[in-house]
Amino acid sequence: MLWTIALGSWGLSRQGSVWRDEAATWLVARRSAAEICHLLENVDVVHGCYYLLMHVLFECFGAGTTTLRLPSVLALAVAAGCVTVIGQRLAGAWTGLAAGLTLGMLPAVQFHLQEGRPYALVAAGAGISTLLLVTVLQGDGAGPRWFGYGGTLALMGLLNWLSLMILAxxxxxxxxxxxxxxxxxxxxxxAGSAFLCVLPLILFSQRQAGQVAWIPPLTWHAMIGPAVLLAIGGLGALLDRPRSRRLSVAAVALPLLAVPQLGLATASLFRPLFLERYVLYSMLGLALLIGVCVGAAARAVGRRHAGAGRWVLPVAVAVAMAGLLPQSLEKRSVSSRVDDVVAVASEVRRTKELGDAVLFLPADRRDAKSVSPGAFAGLRDIALREDPVASGTLRGVEASPGRIRAAMLRQRRIVLVTDAAAVASPVTTDRDRMKSAVLKTHFRLVADEAIRGRRLTVYERVT
Incomplete structure (x- = not known):
């Protein structure tokens, strides 16, 4: 657990950067509980439990990158502790310790270890519920632990109902x-009680299914990574010498790794849903199976050279850290995420002039204003008809294309916040096409700068 906390604390602030997914957590958590409930009627109901938790933490400790990300660090530390105990119970101390140390080093885990989103908390739930299951299967205090097991599964489902694939x-x-x-x-x-607790959320969230319409269809190329992980896990399972009717690391870890990956891939054949973060908790199974490999190596070396086996784990960790160091550094840099809403807001503060107007293209880029409202003070948001809080949305409600066009033509200077060319999506709505057309026809570009995945351009009216 301390090892995982150390890895998570390293570069936690990422130079004060906040990217678009974390910005959603930030701006929602700063609303009141009533305003959050109003939002959930329209969007992001699947994250409602997490948003309310973060609201409490922001109220207690203040809004900041540490408060935003530290819950994920602590949650994955709990997951690492659970993995260690499971491995120790089923295959000995070396396997357990190796599995626990491995979890925090896995590239996918390192990314979400410092992420202000709910997926690390789901992984902690997976660790706790799996440890409780192993405990009762070993005949240790079954009664109270079943209540804990069901309650943990319910909380996992409320944080992300796709995590209920762990039941399979x-x-x-x-x-x-x-x-x-x-x-x-x-x-x-x-399991049935947990599912029934989450069922209302599952049904209500179907009204908001359009929010995941942006996820691309599953391709064979996208399955290369999961296939490699399953191959590594399969090797660990073979080394565990699995046998039927025997509780072993393979019996616990291989399903935990394979079922979420294959289950989400199968579901994505009907509706694209496959994202690594939705099955982050399956990495607990991979860590356990890698722990089996390291434990087997330690025992083999120990049989050949007395006392040498104790050095296998430290050497393996050192080699892994050295090999993963470039990735580890990259995941703690500001360039590791798609964009940085704080950086573009700071540039707006520097660039704006008295009397300027501001536009966002698409409207989702208004998150920079929501996270850093002070940077946009004095700028008229000429497209906005109803602000995000009042409308119960993340981006607010914009006026009709005709009204926005008329407002644009009355401006002398417009500051445009949009995506950098490398990550920009095609313009698809009439409103956004109109914004682009008016700027191209009636304004001239006077400043253009790309800032960490965002683009800030300034236009002046052609006289």
Missing amino acids: AHLLTLLWCGARREVWRRWTAA
């Missing part, structure tokens, strides 16, 4: 180890 992984574990009838009865009750 745990089901395979029960089948693999030949669980007793009493265990099946209690597991069914706990």
Whole structure:
């Protein structure tokens, strides 16, 4: 746990940068509880539980990058602790310690270790629920632990209901180890209760399914990474010498790794949903199976050279850290994310002049103003009809194309905040096409600068 906290604390602020996904957390968490509930009626209901949690933390500790990201660091530290105990219980101390140290070093985990989003908290829930399942399967204090198991699953589902695929992984574990009838009865009750708790959220969120319409269809190229992870996990499972009706690391970890990856890939054949962050918790299974590999190596070296086995883990960690150092540094840099809403806001503060207007293209780029309102003080947001808080949205409600066009033609200078060319999506709405056309026809470009994934341009009216 301390190792994971150290990795997460390293470069936590990323030079004060905040990218668009984290900006959503930031701007929602700063609203009142009533305003958050109003927002959830329209968008992001799947993240409602997380937003309310972050609202409480922002109220207690203030809005800042540390408050934004530290919950993810602590959550993955909990997950690492759970992985360590699971590995120790099932395969010995070396396997457990190796698995726990591995988790924080995995590239996907390093990215979300410092991310102000709910996926690390889901991973912590996966670690706790899996540890509780292993504990009851070993016959240790079954009663209270089943309540904890069901409650943890419910919280996971409320943070991201796709995480309930872990139920299928745990089901395979029960089948693999030949669980007793009493265990099946209690597991069914706990899992069913958790699912019923989350079912209203699942049903209500279908109204907002359009929010994930941007996810691209699944391709064979996108499955290369998951295939490599499954191959590594498969090697660890073979080294564990899995046998039917035996509780082992392979019986727990291989389903935990494979089921979420393959389940989300299968679902994506019908509706594109495959994103690495949705199945981040499957990395716990990978860490356990890598721990098996390191544990097997330590035992093999120890049999050949007495006392040498204790050096296998430190050497493996040192080699892994050295090999992953370029990736680790990159994930802690400001360039590791698509954009930086704070940087473009700072540039707006420097560039703006008295009497300027501001436009956002697309309207989602208004997140820079929501996160750093002071930087936009004095600028007239000429497209905005209803602000984000009052409208219960993330970006606000803009006026009709005709009204925006008329407002633009009355301006002498317009500051435009948009995406950098490398990450910009095609203009698709009539409103955004109109903005681009009016700027091109009636204004001339006087300043243009790309800032960490965003683009700030200044236009003056052609007389």
